[in-house]
Amino acid sequence: MNHFPPLRLLVTFEALSRHGSMRDAAARLNVTQPAVSQAIKALEDYIGVRLIDRSVRPSRMTEEGELLARAVREGLGRISATLEDIRAMQTDADRQITVACTLGVATYWLMPRLSGFYDRHPEITVNVQAPASDLPVLSPGVDIALRYGTGGWREGINGKLFDEIVCPVGSPDLVARLMEDGVDLDTAPLIHVRNPHNQHWAGWEDYLAVKGITRPRSSGQSFNNYVQAMQAVIDGRGLMLGWRSITERAVLEGTLTEWPNGTHDLGTAYYVSTGVDPSKDALLFTQWLREEAT
Incomplete structure (x- = not known):
C-alpha cells in the first residue's frame, strides 16, 4: 500500500x-x-x-x-x-430473520410453504440455514431454530410445533409390487440415511427392532442426507424410513406411498425455539409456523 x-x-x-x-x-x-x-x-x-x-x-x-x-x-x-x-x-437489518433447521425439513417442509409467509409479510426477508451437524442451535445470528427431539433445551424459549411420526415409504409402483409378491419388511429393499452427525435420529434398525423384525444391519443402500435418499426412493430403488415432516407432501401428492400399517410414534416432535427476547419479526414468523403446523 x-x-x-x-x-x-x-x-x-x-x-x-x-x-x-x-x-x-x-x-x-x-x-x-x-x-x-x-x-x-x-x-x-x-x-x-x-x-x-x-x-x-x-x-x-x-x-x-x-x-x-x-x-x-x-x-x-x-x-x-x-x-x-x-x-x-x-x-x-431489522427486517431480516434467520432460521436454522435440518436440510430435510428445510427442503420438504419449510421451503414449499415459505411463499405463504412472503405473501403475508413481503417486507421481511427469511434466511434459512441447514447446519452440517443436523443439530440446529440458537447460535449468534440465528433468530429461530426448528429442532427435533423430546424438548428440554435450556437456552431460549421452546414450544412444540408438531409431533413427528415415522413410516416406511416407497414409490407407488414399488410398494404395490412388493405387496403383490408378498414381500415384507424383512426382505424388502431398504434405503438408509447414515451420517456421523445425525446419530440422534432413529434409523431402520431402531424401527425394525420395535416391530420385532430382524435383518442384517448392512443390507440396503445408504446415503448421507435425506434429499439424496428421497430421490432414490422416488426412483423406485427401495423403501425409506419416512419422517412425516419430510414425506407428508410427497404422500399427499401421490409421489410416495406409505407402507400399510407401518406408522409408529417414537414420542418425538419438532419444536420451534427463539431467543429470550425475540424480535417482532421473529414473533410474526413463529406465529405463522404454528399456523402452518396445524
Missing part, C-alpha cells in the same frame, strides 16, 4: 478513461479541465509511465493506460457495489 497513488488521482483517471476527453471528465467531476490534466500528470509521475499519448490528436490511452483503466474501473466498481450492499444491510 506504500506505493498506492492517492485515490483522487485514480478517480480522475477513471473518469477520463470512461468519458474519453478532459472536458467531459471535468464536467463529470465538477472541476476544471486544467485540474484534470494536472491530476493525470501527477498520476503519471507517481507511477513513472505515460498513461496518455499526447503526440496524437485527439490524445489517447497508451497500452499501460488501458491496463490501469480496466483495473481502476473494476476496483472502483467493486467498492461502489460493496457500499450499496452495506447501505442495504443497514436499511434492512
